[in-house]
Amino acid sequence: MSPALMRVLRVVVLLSAVRGAPLATVTLPPVILEPVPLEPVPVPSEPVRVDSGADQNISIPINTEQQQQQQQQVSLDVDVMLTGELNPNHYPARRAAQVVLHHLNTRYGSPYWWGALRQVHKATAEALGDSGRKYSLEVTLQDQISGTKETCTAEVVFPGGPAGGPPQVTTSYEGKSEINTQAQEEALYNQYNTSQNLLSGHNLPDSYGHVAPGMEPFWHLGGVASSFVMLKESSENTLYNMAQVVSVTQLATENNQLRFNYDVLLHEMVSQEIIHWKLLASWSPQEGVKASQMELLPKCHHCEPPQEH
């Protein structure tokens, strides 16, 4: 019996055993200072609805320890995977829309263009064969640098099945229309296309949210390059943002591409985990941004910093 099914059965048993307490209670059992047993869960009369097996587990990249963590995520398969018209403010549409933004960043991002989701206007979902799912969306995105907004439509396919795989995205977006970043990009490229004084930086932003003005383009570039990782790691159970560039170190230019080693922390909203990735970002105004050598670093439990005394 699959672990997912086992969990469902345990939940159904638990819920059916503790039926009955009214919802709108004003009085509570007396305060107990020691740990208390599970409170009775009032349940509606309709049965717990079950999906075919995709539960609320986050798809943390495969790594033994994190695999264990994933399996210990306690979840109830109570959500039917919704199809048809979706509420654009609810999380299924928002998560799919976030994937669209990661895709757009991989295609159009640069040190001077870094897209973010502003609003979802419409969303529908449909089930595909092999338990894949397709979302059709209308979203407004915003360049986080200039603030320019655009609306476009998009389709996101989350492949199903045990192999999984990254989501596939197509959009009606045709490229940045208003703000012309070409001059800035070329200036930056020329400034750093040198083997001397290779750039390096760390903690972008710092603890106080500050990024030195000269480092901002490399913070943006880190965000865009991280979208390559976040895109391939995304599923219907995740929502990724880049939390911080831990470090950026420039390497010698190769094939006319500026190259940077990035060490980044990603924030996955559903699990609330901070996930550490390394990657190599290459960029030129002509080629845009590419990410390679993407490597997950394990969550370091035993490197506690020295305690403050």
Added chain:
Amino acid sequence: MMLALVGMLLLQMGAATRAIHDYNVYHPYTEIDSWMTGILIDNPDIVSIERYGQTYEKRDINLLRIGERTGAMKKVAWMDCGIHAREWISPAFCQYFIKQILQEYRVHGSRMAAMMKEMDFYVTPVLNVDGYIYSWLNGTRLWRKNRSPGTGSCSCYGTDLNRNFNVTWGTIGVSTNCCSETYGGTAALSSPEAASVTRYLEQRKADVLLFLTIHSYGQLILVPYGNPNLTAPNYGQLMKVGLAAAAEMKKVHGMSYRVGTSPDILYPNSGSSRDWARLAGIPYSFTFELRDNGTFGFELPEEQIQPACEEAYSGAMHIINHVHREQFNAAVSVATASLLGVLLATCVTVANNAF
């Protein structure tokens, strides 16, 4: 009389010589602690500090109690900040909120002055003190949980305080792995921080009108419950007030805040403080997720502290005003209606007698 005058002069001098607290930067815990003492010293007539618990590392958990002293037990509006260590804008907001309400109180005839006669504000600037302090150390800025050690074979630190309250504890959106960011603890209320809140409010819950817990990021107003199997009896009302609050917030700086239950707009979860408050009978219970939407995330720039606090304040005050009006003006309107009824009856009688 002379003594009182001298006393007041000394107070003023004390206030003037103490460094002005900058509300537009993030403060380490020791500075927040000193600031609380300063607030007390500057407003001894309406402020008191209550220590209502201890953290795992044995630090005090304090709240500021703000309101006119009437001798009777008054209705309460509760706010807590800093339950998750890395959400630094949250304690910053509690500091701003306290500064604002005190400022407004001092304006003669203001609405706040009237409210403070009838209500007390209980504000905890930092609930997860150990975690907050830990997030100020080198390399651990993004810490979330408290600092209780792992148990058994699990050696990681920290319980997610917002998964540790005893409402459908351990059922959904929570991990049993103590290394996870959403580890719910060994049992409901196993963390001293969460237990402090419930122990303190359990005795007073009949008088608590509002429970506001402040987080970041995501720009959301969350209403109970986090478990999709539970529906709050006043869900419609919570949504109405929440949506109105979000509309007010948008007027300040144009920022959109989405409103809904956590399972609808964010993710299902169990054991949250907001859920505990609603199930305890506190009618209005909300989680605020402040700026931003992920650009800076937990590391919101200090330049954004003021605008973030201004919009959050307008949202919080909308809810507070609604709750206050519902509780206190309802009594007034009933009395007014009766009076009008009597007057009308009298007029009709007089009119009838005139003809």
